[in-house]
Amino acid sequence: MGLFGIPPCPPNQCPQCWQHAHDPAAHKGLGMFEDCPACLNHLATNCNGFYRK
Numbered sequence: 001m002g003l004f005g006i007p008p009c010p011p012n013q014c015p016q017c018w019q020h021a022h023d024p025a026a027h028k029g030l031g032m033f034e035d036c037p038a039c040l041n042h043l044a045t046n047c048n049g050f051y052r053k
Helices: 015-022 037-045
Strands: none
Touching (some): 015 037
């Protein structure tokens, strides 16, 4: 396990997407059908899906 019990980000995966997908604390304050503003911004502006670390 990685930092804070989150599995380490595998190669060719976006670390921010990985962290938000596996860390319950990342979306703790959101409602059931509420979108995460940080995730939406990240996907719209600077996440190409998969990239090399």
